[in-house]
Amino acid sequence: MTEQNTTHQEREKLWELIKDVRFCMISHQTNAQDIHAQPMTMLNSEKLDESENLYFLLKDSNDIVTAIQAGHKQIGLAFSKPSDDIYVSISAHGSISTDQALIEKLWNPWAENWFDGKDDPTVRVLVAKAISAEYWNVTDNKVTSLFKVLKANVTGKTEEPNSEHQKLEL
Template sequence: MNDQHNRDKLWELIKDVRFTMISHHTETQEIHAQPMTMLNSEKLHERQNLYFILRDSNDLVTAVTSGRNQIGLAFSKPSDGIYVSMSAHAQISTDRALIDQLWNPWAENWFNGKDDPSVRVLVAEAISAEYWNVTDNKVTQLFKVLKGNLTGKTGEPNSEHQKMDL
């Protein structure tokens, strides 16, 4: 597969996975992860940066503004056999045009409107990724598990697996 095909495949895998676990280093160098909602959509025509709305008091804002801007993003959709791990450089934005573009009714639950002064956007610039996409259907996966239980020989599911620099 060429680089563009891999990027397209990666985007197809994550574009409908709304919830992401984002990891970062704390002041004491512990790794902390928290769930966030990815706001990318086809209208952004963006396949390099990922976007998240958060409050200025969020731990991610503190980490990034303190220079700890290397983050990890984990996506999974087990029902479709999709698993993605991504490394990114993070930036915090207060760009009103970007906030307007990303704003949605769900954000209203967390803020006092899009003009709330605490609104920030986490911009994650993807630098590398790895994905696993199980291609066996559920019946085949179950058959392989049962066969492995009976024979003692594991039957790995068929899957696509790719590492890439972005």
């Protein structure tokens, strides 16, 4: 298998894990060298694009915009879906776009709550280009996991759940 096919498969696996998780925590470094995180709604609707980008609408006054414009372009995105035991951490390069065509493509009724329409001059798009990712995906079903916990309580011997854990270079 070629490296390009492997990367494509890894990107597809990553998308399968996060596609139903609409909210994530995005962290960035502040000018004071602190790490700040805030919840954001991912706007990719169908897939990771071929550039591995994830998209978010935000105001020009948002702390993430300020950080990226100050040169703090490395950001972290954390996705979790506890109901399915899926946890994903993505390291990304952030950039800010005012491309009206991209804003049009990403616009949705939710955005109306935060902006004065698509032409609002404060609308910005955070383009997060995924560099690497790490995921944890417990593959045991809930009954099996519960059984392992109960068995450990009785026997005193813990048994790790069956899970996938992988680091991906994108």
